[in-house]
Amino acid sequence: MPLPEFSYFRPKTIEGLVSLLAGHGADAKILAGGTDLFVLMRDRLVRPKCVIDIKGIEELRELSWDKGRGLMIGAAVTLNELIGSEIVEQRFGALWKAASVLADPTIRNRATLVGNICNASPAADTAPALLVLDGGVEVVGARGERTIPIRDFFVGVKRTTLERGEFVRGVRIPNPPEGAKSDYLKWGRTRGEDLAVVGVAALAADSGKKFVRVALSSVAPTPLLISEVEDIFRGEGSIEERIEKAASVVVQRISPISDVRASREYRLHMAGVLTRRVLRQLLGVS
């Protein structure tokens, strides 16, 4: 089916983008890679009169790292560019892994991390990684700039706390605690291309005290950080006991649905299995 008609704009500056968004209001949609947007337009699920392509804005192509400020990923950075970064691979393992298992190389050549979170699918692969890495979503609008912690960004299926006229300039991720490791395990029906049946990201650091975070995709209306896991690892008990407790809290906190990919029961089971698996691996339990 052909796409419905729309006007196309390609601003060169952030100021140009802000004024286009202010001028077109609810009729406008931002285009990054288009791998979600054009599917939605083809299926007539969204009908923007105006599409604003942000790939011509040089400032949004920033992918940089700084010892003090951490990692900055601009809104026009593709997933393949992210995967190609040694810093991302070495220091932000969960994010590198999530980007590497999202769709396939051709999609990743166009798709962006920011498009993945703005689309706000419960199955967004990069979201659990950003949740355990505590990313901040940098937002610009006619009224100025603000940062939304990623844990406050998702509010429902395909819904975020972005307001009309606002766009995401990029995501900033602080440097993880010294010695921290993180990973993302995606469980799907096939390798590649398919959305996750369940995805689990975790971050673990051990500098005398243990610090652990766990977040999941495809198990609730939004990607979910399970905040109780941090308390479990601050508390007493053997590592084995705490991993078991964390897995059982995860299963209690999630509310998966049955759909074409898997039943609710299977998702509940696999969320526990993957939580145990990723925590054992990161905490060095054989």
Ligand SMILES: Cc1cc2nc3c(=O)[nH]c(=O)nc-3n(C[C@H](O)[C@H](O)[C@H](O)COP(=O)(O)OP(=O)(O)OC[C@H]3O[C@@H](n4cnc5c(N)ncnc54)[C@H](O)[C@@H]3O)c2cc1C
């Ligand atoms: C075959 C196929 C397989 C896929 N597999 C997966 C998968 O395994 N896992 C997964 O998570 N996803 C998957 N996807 C979905 C998609 O590829 C990702 O969500 C991708 O990261 C979207 O990025 P994009 O740059 O293409 O976003 P776009 O399609 O350009 O935009 C997505 C949405 O975000 C908005 N948007 C984009 N940038 C901004 C911004 N800077 N500020 C505000 N709003 C913005 C757009 O208006 C649109 O509503 C798949 C898609 C296809 C077609």
